[in-house]
Amino acid sequence: MGVIRRHGQFVIRVNPILCDGFGHCAELAPEIIHLDEWGYPVIDPEPIPLADVGALTSARYAERGCPRQALFIERIPEPGAR
Amino acid sequence: MIALTTPYLWYATRATGIAAMLLFTLVVCLGALVTTRAGGTFIGRFEVNEIHRSISFSAIVFLIIHIVTTILDAFVSTGPISAVVPFTSSYKTLPVSLGTVAFDLIVAVWISSLMKVRIKNVTWRFIHWFSWLAWVTSLLHAYTTGTDARHGIVFVVLIASTLAGVAAALWRIFARPARAAGRTALSPLAHAPTQSRKSNPPHFPRVPTAQRPVRPSQRGRR
Numbered sequence: 001m002g003v004i005r006r007h008g009q010f011v012i013r014v015n016p017i018l019c020d021g022f023g024h025c026a027e028l029a030p031e032i033i034h035l036d037e038w039g040y041p042v043i044d045p046e047p048i049p050l051a052d053v054g055a056l057t058s059a060r061y062a063e064r065g066c067p068r069q070a071l072f073i074e075r076i077p078e079p080g081a082r
Numbered sequence: 083m084i085a086l087t088t089p090y091l092w093y094a095t096r097a098t099g100i101a102a103m104l105l106f107t108l109v110v111c112l113g114a115l116v117t118t119r120a121g122g123t124f125i126g127r128f129e130v131n132e133i134h135r136s137i138s139f140s141a142i143v144f145l146i147i148h149i150v151t152t153i154l155d156a157f158v159s160t161g162p163i164s165a166v167v168p169f170t171s172s173y174k175t176l177p178v179s180l181g182t183v184a185f186d187l188i189v190a191v192w193i194s195s196l197m198k199v200r201i202k203n204v205t206w207r208f209i210h211w212f213s214w215l216a217w218v219t220s221l222l223h224a225y226t227t228g229t230d231a232r233h234g235i236v237f238v239v240l241i242a243s244t245l246a247g248v249a250a251a252l253w254r255i256f257a258r259p260a261r262a263a264g265r266t267a268l269s270p271l272a273h274a275p276t277q278s279r280k281s282n283p284p285h286f287p288r289v290p291t292a293q294r295p296v297r298p299s300q301r302g303r304r
Contacts, residue, residue, distance in 0.1 A: 024126075
């Protein structure tokens with residue numbers, strides 16, 4: 001584990017073409033990802049601060065656990081940073 | 083070299099071969115269960131996947147011990163080259179070659195899985211299909227090469243493994259949902275009443291951060 005960058009935010013993005021609705025992500029990151037009635041992920045579009053270590057850990061588990069690798073974490077840098 | 087002529091290496095080869103056969107059968111069955119979206123009530127779907135991964139690792143450990151003890155053992159003249167190149171063993175050429183082919187396929191599946199995040203998912207899935215071929219080949223190898231495989235309890239185990247794998251394959255073919263299989267009981271909103279489309283907000287039912295469900299392991303962190 002590297003240094004946790006506490007600045008900035010992240011969102012989880014899903015590639016709907018790759019997604020086959022396995023539902024692993026909603027079990028691994030239940031506070032961020034819900035499933036619709038067909039089993040596809042519905043992801044809260046609201047960015048989550050990187051300082052929320054619990055949510056970030058869940059998001060990483062979901063990203064790693066996707067059988068189709070359809071999820072990825074997108075970092076949103078703070079405006080003005082770098 | 084005296085140690086290499088004792089029968090214990092040969093016993094280890096036979097025992098780890100049987101163990102590897104059982105574990106790989108389990109891995110194949112669990113892999114089929116992942117695809118059919120098994121789990122979701124008393125065990126999570128992601129947990130089936132995790133068990134599939136971890137048991138495959140222990141199966142590979144048993145397989146490597148099986149191969150190394152076969153090479154070291156002086157009872158059969160199977161060298162290190164025969165572990166990877168088929169039809170090079172003077173001892174039971176065809177039966178040992180079946181095991182060699184199975185090992186090569188398993189190595190391909192293993193390496194592609196280790197590289198999963200670096201290769202295309204479609205490529206990984208194509209290579210992963212060969213695990214079925216590897217499993218069939220290894221069972222043929224077990225039956226044709228195995229010292230104990232044609233009688234007694236090992237024969238029963240072999241037949242049971244075959245039946246379990248065939249059942250998993252049939253389950254995989256006929257019970258597999260086309261794509262999504264609906265919510266799991268472990269996922270949030272699983273028991274929420276389904277609202278009609280009109281009463282639903284267009285996107286996500288916005289839950290304030292403070293009210294988001296928190297997993298037990300994360301309590302107290304925020």
